[in-house]
Amino acid sequence: MRNRLKENIVISGVGCSRFGDLLETPELKGLSIQELTARAVKEALDDAGLCGQDVDAVFAGNAMVHSSQIPGTYSQLSKWTGTQFKAGVHFEAQCSTTNVGAVLAAMSVAAGVYDTALVYGLETTRTKVKGFSPYEREPISHQQTWLWTDMAVNQAYSVPQGYDIFSTYNGLVALGYCRKYGLSIEEFDRGMFELCRTRRLHGSMNPKANIQEKLEDRASKEGFADPYDYWRSDKHNPFVSWPSRLLSLVTTADGASAMVITRADLAKGGKSKPVGLKGFGISYSDLPWYGEDPTYWEFDKRAIDTAFDMAGIKAADIGYLHTHDCSHISSICTAETLGYLEHGKGLQAAREGRLRFDGDRPMSTHGGRHAFGHAWGASAGTDTYEAVLQMRGQAGARQIPKVPEISVIHTHGYAMIGTVVVLEGV
């Protein structure tokens, strides 16, 4: 495998909607899924100084068609995004969708087929179409969300025989981590608390986040003087897969994201500062996602190595990292596999505040899947959105003091496609 891009590729525009619930979240309530998506697309096109007719191709991502009910997304959204008559396709890579879209776009531009491509992702994991209404929506039950989501997981043997995301992604990984590194369950719990606190801090500084409330503030509202007592409360934070608790997990959301991919020479002198897409790596695996050691995932390692090779970087070069954090302990394992955090020291780094926006190992400064929220096919684009803001120095209150020159974004698309994208300032 040659593993090289033949052209210098950049992201020239990014967009992202508020994440939340189309039935109740301010800035989202009452929007249709078409309008939700158009907001993210317009922001990205405006950011690039383009309109929909300026792009050559569109990669339209949506994973859970059951709730969106917009297959053929390219044409159904074309008049909402100004992209009529363009080349395009609807694709999905579950929770890696938008970044896999960036990769598809980068390859098509680097191959000389297109000059500029638009990528967008949309998802509604909180609400679904109500009856046959074109605009009314209703909540999705917890079980329905996972029944639909788990259709991306081994439907021959695993899901039919009791597979459970919370066990496989959280509890078993947590126990593997504790056993491997000699952590007590209490030490693990404390580390998870601090990690959640960091994610919630970041969410509180992000006006687009699903949850914008610090963990301490929530604890105080619930009558707890010590937020760690709140964390250990079975009522407020039960075990969903011992020793992993509810607040160490993803929160579902409706949302959309978008980005414009083009050649570096075409973005020169553009409206916004472009960011280089220097490399990527993709590797997938069916269950089981790990062998005897639940902290080491071979497909992630392969994706990381491929991306680093293409970009010509090493872990020490990274100034900002997002690893997929549907499961907080899994995100720590990936950061350690990647070399950003020392093996077995990730939770200690969280306790020391090193993963905060102002720490020396900043991670997931948008709030991650827990605080920013998770709209499956749209979320990877929000990770890229955040990295681009950080690299432009536009992240506001949560800006990393030393503007990152190189960012790495890792996502897990169910179940599983490990996707790693390397961004570099230009």
Add this chain to the structure above:
Amino acid sequence: MPDIAEQPSTLRSYYEGLAKGVFRAITCKDCGRYTFPPTGCCEHCGSWNVAPAEVSGEATLLFATHNISPACHPRFEKIAPYVYGHLRLKEGPIVQAIILGAKATPEDLGRLFARGPVPAKAEMLQMDDLPVLAFRIAT
């Protein structure tokens, strides 16, 4: 309507075997390794040169946690929360499955974690509409 013969299906065969307490797999004639549960080619080397096989059901439980309740799948609503484990079969494959012989409580799971790896034996757990793989540990 003509009587059309049904094609053999590895997937159907697995569940039919499971209903009788047989744990069907395949082995690779090229690399010699097991694929469990069975597919049509070797999961390790990609060879199509495979043969039907069975695994013994003898395993080692490496880690055990529990699922969420209500269960993500309606099939398991009646038994949720249940213990779910990460195991290594005697023949090599890594498997995750429902565990019998332990309670889905922090106390029971904490004791199990403290014990470390424990022997487990596969058995069929009959749900309303499907036999499923489970492993029992000695209490």
